Amino acid sequence: MKTLPLFAALLATTTAPALAEQAPLDLVGPIAEYKLYVSENTDVLVEETRAFTEAVKAGEIEKAKALFAPTRLSYERIEPVAELFADLDAPIDARADDYEQAEADPEFTGFHRLEYALWVEGKTDHVTEIADKLQADIEELARRIDSLTFPPAVVVGGASVLMEEVAATKISGEEDRYSRTDLWDFHGNFDGAWKIVELFAPHVEDEAFLNSVEGNFDKVRDTLGKYREGEGFVSYEHLSDEDRRRLSALVNTLAEDLSTLRGRLGLI
Amino acid sequence: MSEMNESRRALLKGLGLGLATCPFALGAARAETAQVTAAPQQGAASAEDRVSPYGLHQPGIATNRPAWGMVASFDAIVDTPADLERLLRRLTERIRFLTSGGAVPELDPKLPPADSGILGPVLRPDALTITLGLGASLFERHPWLAPHRPAQLARMTSFPNDALDADQCHGDIALQICANTQDTIIHALRDILKNLPDQLVLRWKQEGNVPVIAPQPPGVVESARNFLGFRDGSANPDPADAALMERVLWVQGPGWAAGGSYMAVRVIRNFVERWDRAPLLEQERIMGRTKVTGAPLDHPTGSEADTPEYAADPAGDLTPLDSHIRLANPRDAGGERHLMLRRPFNYSNGVTRSGQLDQGLLFIAYQASLNEGFIAAQTRLNGEPLEEYIKPVGGGYFFAPPGFSNAPDDYLGRQLIDAIGRTPSKT
Numbered sequence: 120m121k122t123l124p125l126f127a128a129l130l131a132t133t134t135a136p137a138l139a140e141q142a143p144l145d146l147v148g149p150i151a152e153y154k155l156y157v158s159e160n161t162d163v164l165v166e167e168t169r170a171f172t173e174a175v176k177a178g179e180i181e182k183a184k185a186l187f188a189p190t191r192l193s194y195e196r197i198e199p200v201a202e203l204f205a206d207l208d209a210p211i212d213a214r215a216d217d218y219e220q221a222e223a224d225p226e227f228t229g230f231h232r233l234e235y236a237l238w239v240e241g242k243t244d245h246v247t248e249i250a251d252k253l254q255a256d257i258e259e260l261a262r263r264i265d266s267l268t269f270p271p272a273v274v275v276g277g278a279s280v281l282m283e284e285v286a287a288t289k290i291s292g293e294e295d296r297y298s299r300t301d302l303w304d305f306h307g308n309f310d311g312a313w314k315i316v317e318l319f320a321p322h323v324e325d326e327a328f329l330n331s332v333e334g335n336f337d338k339v340r341d342t343l344g345k346y347r348e349g350e351g352f353v354s355y356e357h358l359s360d361e362d363r364r365r366l367s368a369l370v371n372t373l374a375e376d377l378s379t380l381r382g383r384l385g386l387i
Numbered sequence: 388m389s390e391m392n393e394s395r396r397a398l399l400k401g402l403g404l405g406l407a408t409c410p411f412a413l414g415a416a417r418a419e420t421a422q423v424t425a426a427p428q429q430g431a432a433s434a435e436d437r438v439s440p441y442g443l444h445q446p447g448i449a450t451n452r453p454a455w456g457m458v459a460s461f462d463a464i465v466d467t468p469a470d471l472e473r474l475l476r477r478l479t480e481r482i483r484f485l486t487s488g489g490a491v492p493e494l495d496p497k498l499p500p501a502d503s504g505i506l507g508p509v510l511r512p513d514a515l516t517i518t519l520g521l522g523a524s525l526f527e528r529h530p531w532l533a534p535h536r537p538a539q540l541a542r543m544t545s546f547p548n549d550a551l552d553a554d555q556c557h558g559d560i561a562l563q564i565c566a567n568t569q570d571t572i573i574h575a576l577r578d579i580l581k582n583l584p585d586q587l588v589l590r591w592k593q594e595g596n597v598p599v600i601a602p603q604p605p606g607v608v609e610s611a612r613n614f615l616g617f618r619d620g621s622a623n624p625d626p627a628d629a630a631l632m633e634r635v636l637w638v639q640g641p642g643w644a645a646g647g648s649y650m651a652v653r654v655i656r657n658f659v660e661r662w663d664r665a666p667l668l669e670q671e672r673i674m675g676r677t678k679v680t681g682a683p684l685d686h687p688t689g690s691e692a693d694t695p696e697y698a699a700d701p702a703g704d705l706t707p708l709d710s711h712i713r714l715a716n717p718r719d720a721g722g723e724r725h726l727m728l729r730r731p732f733n734y735s736n737g738v739t740r741s742g743q744l745d746q747g748l749l750f751i752a753y754q755a756s757l758n759e760g761f762i763a764a765q766t767r768l769n770g771e772p773l774e775e776y777i778k779p780v781g782g783g784y785f786f787a788p789p790g791f792s793n794a795p796d797d798y799l800g801r802q803l804i805d806a807i808g809r810t811p812s813k814t
Contacts, residue, residue: 335585364462364588371584382497 146271146384149318154269156314157197161261164193168257172250175233175243184237188300188351191230195307198284199277199315203267204260211256214293229253231297238297272386278315279377281308286370290363292355302343302352305366309339316377323383332376335369342366423730424620426600426611427454432567436514440486442790443646445799447516447565448753449626449636449728452611456565456732457572457594458652458749460558460783461587463525471532472804474586478519479791479798481582485575488512503577505570513571517579519799520561520650520785528559535806537644537786539757543651546765548774555591555654555781563650563751565730569596591781593654595732595749610681610691614657614733614746615776617674618681621691622716624726635726638755643806646789651727651761653750654734654781660743662776673772675710683712694718707772714767727752727760747777757784 167190174183194212201208209217211229218224222235228249236246243250285308288294295301313336320329342362346353358366381387432453438446465471488510491502502510526536545551562579564572572594580589597611610618624635638644662670671677675684681691685705695706697718706713716722729752736745754760791797 365464367462367588368464368585371580371588375581375584378499382495382499385497387497 145322146275146319146386149322150269150271150274152318153274153315154264157200157269158264160193160196161257161264164190164197165257165261167193168254172233172254175237175250176247178243180237180241180243183233183243184298187230187234187237187298188295188303191300192303192307194230195304196311196314198308199281199311200269200274202277202280203269203273204263207256207260207263211253211260214296216293229256231295234295234297271384272381274315275319275381275384275386278312278380279374281312282370282374282377284308286367286374290367290370292358295355299354299356300352301355302346302358305339306343306352309336309343312336312373312377316380319380319384323380325383328376328379328383332373335373335376339366339369339373342369422608422610422620422623423449423452423626423728424597424610424623425451426597426609427452427567428602429599430602432514432599434511434513434567436567437488437512438486438514438516440482440517440791441793444637444648445516445518445787445790446486447518447563448648448730448787449632450516451514452597452730452732453514453565453567454599455567455569455572455594455596456563456730456749456751457576457592458751458782459562459564459576459592460522460590461560461562462590463559464586464588465525465529465559468531468804468807470586471800471807474583475800475804476798477583477586478579479800481575481579482517482799485510485517485578486512486515503574503581505577506574510574513566513568515564515566515571515575517575518563518565518650518787520563520652520787521800521803522558522560522783522785524557525559531807531810534810535643535803537638537647537649539649540786541757541784543782543784546779547769548777549779551782552780555593557783558590558785560587561650561652561783561785563652569594593734593749593781595734597732608692613731613748614659614735615662615670615674616678617670617676618691619731619748620729621676621681622694622712624728626728631726634755635760636728636753636755643802644786644788645802648753648755648787649757649760650785650787651750651752651754651757652782652785653779654747655750656745656747656778656780658743658776658778659746665776672707672710673776675706675712684710709771711768711771711773714771715764717767724756724759725763727754727764747780750782753787 167186171183171186171190174186198212201212209229212231213227213229214231215221215224215227215235218227221227222232222239230253232249233243233246233253236243236249285305289301289304289308292299292301294304316332316336323329342365343352345362346357436453438450440446463471463474465474490509491500491504494501521537521540523536523540523542526532526540542557543551562576564575566572566575576592579587600609600611603609610620610623613619624631626632633639636648638647638649640646665673667678671684675695676682676691677684677687680689682689683691683693683695683706685695685700686693695712695718697706697713700706703709703713708714716725729750731751732749734747734749739745752761788800789802791799791801
């Protein structure tokens, strides 16, 4: 691996600590592009969630199961900026552990509540209201995106925030515990984080840093690529211990490296 | 043997030397005793204590056990010999820095700081030692590494009383991190995680400590107590006896492993509520020592330094034949072969689902022969009455490579990398 310990690389150049002072104004272009990316993904999300929730409500269990992971992909791509709509992120994407009574908690709604109904309970007639609420929340999200302000620090910071989340609670397979479709989510998360890096990379001067980050994203893609199946991915259970270790190391390294991205762009 | 220890202790104290238990220890104000497992005494430890990372052997084995210790186990991301060398060199760089102390680097405040900051802007060594152990899985995973696996290094297998939890077992790499304070060992772990995220993935860790006791009169040495309330480490071999250490601790040459030592780690839960409800006499007969002083049961008014005389008690009337100390070290003719050096810590983790305390012993032992040391001792202990009160749940076997020197290009594990380089590569 050619990954530089970033911090050593920084030390070499920051005896007198100083980073390029980047006027946030220069970031208007990438921010606008990123907003477009989020908007496009949200549009897809609205349509796909509609198909998914319709299937749930119609009791078409197998169809709903097949739509679950691909529908979530668009949501996982825009997750870096979920803190901009935190009030919606909770009802849309929270997990049972976020509630005191876990799966039995009446507050537990959204994708994962439906996942639980489909894979564990094997029925959907009791979750039609939850399906309607999910669709409504997603549509509300789409309505807001256009008028939402995207602070550069939040967008740029979002890439590392997402890596932190993957490192803390996703790599362990906690996210999609009933359906085992975690690898789809990983894929969406890495896509979404990479989009940010790609858009802002031209404003970062440190070549070694960029090479390291890009190299690690490539390795993640290579590793996940081994688990491709059809349009998506095999069950998380097929992820070998060896590859989980590798992904852990890559995610931890990306989390360390991307934690410097805001600073490198002069953002606080 | 213990008499010899006593007289050596007295002699060295008389000479005002303290005890150079570690030939590389600088300013080791703590070293008033030859016993690695002596209880730390209040006021004796200082943040300025420095245990040199350099030497023929790694520190943290025969050097005094400070109040706090941890074993952290990692998966290593390594594909090639060059990857392994890079890991070892970077780890060595962190060890050099952390055990020496000094100012942490300042970065642009828009960046995450280089250091967790939990020890402030200037690190003090605080008797920190970081001891590297290599697990069997590391060697087995790579054809280029397999031929260099130390002869006795194997994956730990379950003993009859074990209930091993896979999430607390084994690992490619173990670090034993010891220091005077908990903050220092936590700081060291966080530093290593932050600096080697691409090659070390944390599997499990267990930290523990031993009670710091009131200052003792000159010449009085006590082993620290474990969570069963007994002194633990009384019969440990004397690290000042170099010949004994060569035999007990250090793997002999030829080969890259010479000067290294096998590390046996066991996370042993103690059922403390149940233990506390056992009659004192029963506790003492289970252990084979008195609880208050640690004296062997055949010298109950003596001290923990007294050697039990089992030959005079063949039926086990005084010291039951199945008592812990008698099984662990029968002190018979063959017993000399079976020595190991223990440096355990007590751990306290929280509460079990049954509402009981999750407490126990982070057992760590070093030996030149894993088979004749820990494995033989534990095999003799299988079925001991103490098992009713303890349950090993984790740990692993590792090999602590020999030490490294202060030459700028030297690093921990270089002997192994050199050995790999000398092997004709047919893989």
